[in-house]
Amino acid sequence: MSRRSGILEFAVLGLLRESPMHGYELRKRLNTSLGVFRAFSYGTLYPCLKTLVANGWLIEEPGNTHEDALAAPLAGRRAKIVYRLTAEGKEHFEELLSQTGPDAYEDEHFAARFAFFGQTSRDVRMRVLEGRRSRLEERLEKMRASLARTRERLDDYTLELQRHGMESVEREVRWLNELIESERAGRDLKGSASGGSAQQDTTTGATGGLPRPGDTPRTDTPGDTAT
Incomplete structure (x- = not known):
């Protein structure tokens, strides 16, 4: 299974955990709620759904609303x-x-x-956030080193593009730092309220005071391609 299809399967399962959906409704939710899937098509979604059904993770049911029952025969x-x-x-x-x-x-x-993240335990959220931050810090170090080697050979516009990419990564690192601090503060508050022992959230939908999922920024990193 490719990384891209694995991400899609994860997202489909997560959305269907919230409620059952038609394929069209599911595609719409993927497009609007998860910007990473804006470019994918029905030709990608339906093979994914068939695979999930074959694995026993989903079942197919006929639409049971009155509108569905009338619309299908009339439309042939x-x-x-x-x-x-x-x-x-x-x-x-x-x-x-x-x-x-x-x-x-x-x-x-x-x-x-x-x-x-609203369905993810707090300790897992922390590990993912810290791992993402480490990954971006490594990327930023490589971008800076690349820019230092090549800046004399770059024209002004290419140089600005490289700087823009670095600034985008730096912004996300700052954002991740804020999220990590929010998670730590939430854990401490929860622990002090329950007699001093930190307790792990279960997947109840709480975000620990973090921004909602739709608030995640997209990082453009043109500097990654610098040579």
């Missing part, structure tokens, strides 16, 4: 299919939520993971 097409998460699918999604490996720190995967 099949009734809409509703996709519902199974118990096995929920368990699999929770396993994915608990993973904090290197893939979780990459641009697209991090955006998808952050979108579901």
Whole structure:
């Protein structure tokens, strides 16, 4: 399974955990709620859904609204299919939520993971945020070194593009620092309120005072390509 398809499967499972959806509604939610998926098509989504059904993580059900029942025969097409998460699918999604490996720190995967931070335990959120920050700090160091080597050979516009890329990464690092501090403060407050022992949040939707998933910025890093 490719990294891109893995991210899509994760996002589909996460959205369907909230409620069952038609394929069109699911695609709309992916486009509007998770900007990382704005460019994908039905041709990408439906094979993903079929795979999830085959794995036993989703089931297909006929649309059961009155409008669906009337619209399909009149339009000469099949009734809409509703996709519902199974118990096995929920368990699999929770396993994915608990993973904090290197893939979780990459641009697209991090955006998808952050979108579901409300369903993620606090300690996992911390590991993902700290891993993402470390990844960006490494990227920033490479960008600075590359710029130092090549700046004399760059024209003014290319140089500005490199600087813009560095500033974008620096902004995200500052944002991550704020999120990490918010998480730490939330943990301390929770611990002091419960007799001094920090307690881990379960996946109840609490964000610990953090920005909501849709607030995550997208980092443009043209400086990564500098030679």
